[in-house]
Amino acid sequence: MSKGVNLKELSQRLNLSQTTVSRALNGYPEVSAETRKRVAEMADKLGYAPNSQARRLATGRSMAIGHVIPRSIHEMMNPIFLEFIAGAGETYSQHGYDMIISVVEDDREEDAYRQIASRKKADGVIIHGPAQDEHRHLLLKELNLPFVVHGRIPGAEKETSWIDMNNRRAFERATNLLLDLGHTRIALLNGLENMDFARRRRRGFEDALSARNLTPDAALVRSADMTEPYGCDSAMEMLNSDNPPTAFLVSSMISAIGVARAIGQCGLKTGKDVSIITHDDALSFLPNSGEVPIFTCTRSSVRYAGEKAADLLLNMIATPGAKPTSLHLDAELILGQSTGPAPTR
Amino acid sequence: MSKGVNLKELSQRLNLSQTTVSRALNGYPEVSAETRKRVAEMADKLGYAPNSQARRLATGRSMAIGHVIPRSIHEMMNPIFLEFIAGAGETYSQHGYDMIISVVEDDREEDAYRQIASRKKADGVIIHGPAQDEHRHLLLKELNLPFVVHGRIPGAEKETSWIDMNNRRAFERATNLLLDLGHTRIALLNGLENMDFARRRRRGFEDALSARNLTPDAALVRSADMTEPYGCDSAMEMLNSDNPPTAFLVSSMISAIGVARAIGQCGLKTGKDVSIITHDDALSFLPNSGEVPIFTCTRSSVRYAGEKAADLLLNMIATPGAKPTSLHLDAELILGQSTGPAPTR
DNA sequence: CCGGGCATCCAAACCGCTTTGGATTTCGCC
DNA sequence: GGCGAAATCCAAAGCGGTTTGGATGCCCGG
Numbered sequence: 186m187s188k189g190v191n192l193k194e195l196s197q198r199l200n201l202s203q204t205t206v207s208r209a210l211n212g213y214p215e216v217s218a219e220t221r222k223r224v225a226e227m228a229d230k231l232g233y234a235p236n237s238q239a240r241r242l243a244t245g246r247s248m249a250i251g252h253v254i255p256r257s258i259h260e261m262m263n264p265i266f267l268e269f270i271a272g273a274g275e276t277y278s279q280h281g282y283d284m285i286i287s288v289v290e291d292d293r294e295e296d297a298y299r300q301i302a303s304r305k306k307a308d309g310v311i312i313h314g315p316a317q318d319e320h321r322h323l324l325l326k327e328l329n330l331p332f333v334v335h336g337r338i339p340g341a342e343k344e345t346s347w348i349d350m351n352n353r354r355a356f357e358r359a360t361n362l363l364l365d366l367g368h369t370r371i372a373l374l375n376g377l378e379n380m381d382f383a384r385r386r387r388r389g390f391e392d393a394l395s396a397r398n399l400t401p402d403a404a405l406v407r408s409a410d411m412t413e414p415y416g417c418d419s420a421m422e423m424l425n426s427d428n429p430p431t432a433f434l435v436s437s438m439i440s441a442i443g444v445a446r447a448i449g450q451c452g453l454k455t456g457k458d459v460s461i462i463t464h465d466d467a468l469s470f471l472p473n474s475g476e477v478p479i480f481t482c483t484r485s486s487v488r489y490a491g492e493k494a495a496d497l498l499l500n501m502i503a504t505p506g507a508k509p510t511s512l513h514l515d516a517e518l519i520l521g522q523s524t525g526p527a528p529t530r
Numbered sequence: 531m532s533k534g535v536n537l538k539e540l541s542q543r544l545n546l547s548q549t550t551v552s553r554a555l556n557g558y559p560e561v562s563a564e565t566r567k568r569v570a571e572m573a574d575k576l577g578y579a580p581n582s583q584a585r586r587l588a589t590g591r592s593m594a595i596g597h598v599i600p601r602s603i604h605e606m607m608n609p610i611f612l613e614f615i616a617g618a619g620e621t622y623s624q625h626g627y628d629m630i631i632s633v634v635e636d637d638r639e640e641d642a643y644r645q646i647a648s649r650k651k652a653d654g655v656i657i658h659g660p661a662q663d664e665h666r667h668l669l670l671k672e673l674n675l676p677f678v679v680h681g682r683i684p685g686a687e688k689e690t691s692w693i694d695m696n697n698r699r700a701f702e703r704a705t706n707l708l709l710d711l712g713h714t715r716i717a718l719l720n721g722l723e724n725m726d727f728a729r730r731r732r733r734g735f736e737d738a739l740s741a742r743n744l745t746p747d748a749a750l751v752r753s754a755d756m757t758e759p760y761g762c763d764s765a766m767e768m769l770n771s772d773n774p775p776t777a778f779l780v781s782s783m784i785s786a787i788g789v790a791r792a793i794g795q796c797g798l799k800t801g802k803d804v805s806i807i808t809h810d811d812a813l814s815f816l817p818n819s820g821e822v823p824i825f826t827c828t829r830s831s832v833r834y835a836g837e838k839a840a841d842l843l844l845n846m847i848a849t850p851g852a853k854p855t856s857l858h859l860d861a862e863l864i865l866g867q868s869t870g871p872a873p874t875r
Numbered sequence: 876c877c878g879g880g881c882a883t884c885c886a887a888a889c890c891g892c893t894t895t896g897g898a899t900t901t902c903g904c905c
Numbered sequence: 906g907g908c909g910a911a912a913t914c915c916a917a918a919g920c921g922g923t924t925t926g927g928a929t930g931c932c933c934g935g
Contacts, residue, residue: 189647189648192921192922193921193922201884202884202886203886203923204884204887204923204924204925205883205884207922207923207924208923208924211923214882215883216882216883216884217882220883220884232648234648234649235921236587236649236922237592237649237651237922238583238586238587238920238921238922239587239890239922239923240922240923241890241922242584242587242890242891242892242920242923243889243890243921243922243923243924244890244924245890247583249630263815264612266612267609267611267612270633271601271633275633278634283632284630284631284633285594285628285629285631286615286619286631287619287623288615288616288622288629289623300579302534303534303577303579304582305581305582306582306628410815411815412815412816413787413815413817414817439815439816442787442791446787446791449794450794470608470609470758470784471757471784472757472759479759536890536891537891537892537893538892546914546915548891548892548915549894549895549914549915549917550913550914550915552893553893556893559912560913560914561912562912562913562914565913565914580891580892581891583891583892584890584892584893585892586892586920587892587920588891588892588894588920589893589894589920590893590920
């Protein structure tokens, strides 16, 4: 349990060959039970742990998964990303994989992937935040680097492995709930709509409206980075307009908090005068739980998504030729305090 | 620019030895300018990139920095951590280092560090969130693994390298500001007080009070994980008590948002009836900027801290014997909309 | 008693790079 | 013209594992 012996010393101490010791430790069959035990004991007496670089070199597998994060604020700052990472990281360490994260300038993202492939830094990667004009998957295929998408790449659903929640359906259901409560002027504060998930959410919103012969009012639909001020400012303007909305559908808890602030500042009451439904990624520092959660929401744990994405990826790496697989998660629709019947004038 | 040649093939194509090619590419002097150029051209024509595992094995340096994150919610979920990582990650990639993150069960944290050391997974690590009864630094010294602390380890300030903001001073100044505005009943919503930073903040708060012969009211001081509901619930209870505070000093923007929500729900106005000063870590998804920021705050960019911590660590690794160094950052005190003179009854 | 089969174990090659310790050539200078 | 220094380049020895292709010894049936 200390100095750091290597395989050679260990095998000498045991009067065995490196081959045998290596096999004993790695569970190969051609070594007697007794020897294996002897080896194991000596190994932990001497605190032997194989040098990972050497092992990686010899096996040709780097035992690591890469996550490339463009430095741009649109991605890394995202607490959702953090939670995803936490989930994935757990899976990795359970399987002996390392997680390596590269924060790079936006214009060097492709370069980062190429490096991972050519220098064999990772055995696979995860694509975060697929956009409308996505291209990373093509590069990765060319590089022959296994990958899993968190989200979906429009037009490449069949040929890639991905995990995603049913964004369209979630927002359709949320919209329907509001409609059922009598709201007809519903605002949508969406995420950036060059992101695939945001498009799907908007589609769900629009589908629900048109199913009841309503059309969205362009003045009530916005799209931006999901910050708190975005929620507050947008809501403030809309509430002060001539024809204010009675309900808000918001893409993130953080912005929803902003909306609630705006509502309060206008002297109105959330869940009474104005309703809010938000999507809740179940971020651990923004709990929305309790008997009756603060916000009515569509909820889907992004941490869980991270775990599953990692599972998928590790499987792909273990069985190379396998067909792409994907996981479609459904969000729960949870009633909280932020919704109520549309106020009658 | 494709297949992935290795050094051997590259050198054969050039009719040079591996030695020479390696040296040419790594900028060693004992190779002619002409040869170097020839090598460089062929290298990028063939898309050569050294296999990192092999290089690491040969050099004995893993060119990676480790971050061990206990799975426990108290740490990883922390968006502050994310922002720190983003900063550090940038520095790493600028210097050709990888960042490897291990998410581990709480009781396997020590194990994770031992593995990093014995399997040579990283050349150094960063200690996050030093607590009151900190011990990781002792382990790391025993393991001979360079490290930098984000925060300070009480009692080990001289013998460790760290970067920290002046928590005590920041909260002292914030408290003084409130006192100057005439507030005397000031609540403190602190982070978990087994964390070093939280202790210092409380000290700053108490120092400022006692300098004016005031003593903190225990009913107005709390300590917990810095979530939104924590802020809201705490504020709600205090505001509804017999002797409510007129100002809140809050350890994080997220909780401060909760406090603001509570104030609104009580029908009061933030910045008028009740003041708030929060600490602002300058998280990118929680901007508190603008002409007059929403919250009056003490601000210190944790992203910047991440960059600097990485710098410190890389320096330590580059110059082994060097003395521990540290960086003490001062927070800015920024006036926003959330503070005003104490209301007169 | 002998040869095949099985259980064990080992020497050596290999993974792809860095680096040591020369070997060879070139060049300036006396 | 000869000689040492400087400039170039190379073969080979690591780095610390895994893995191939046997050896060796033992047991058993014929």
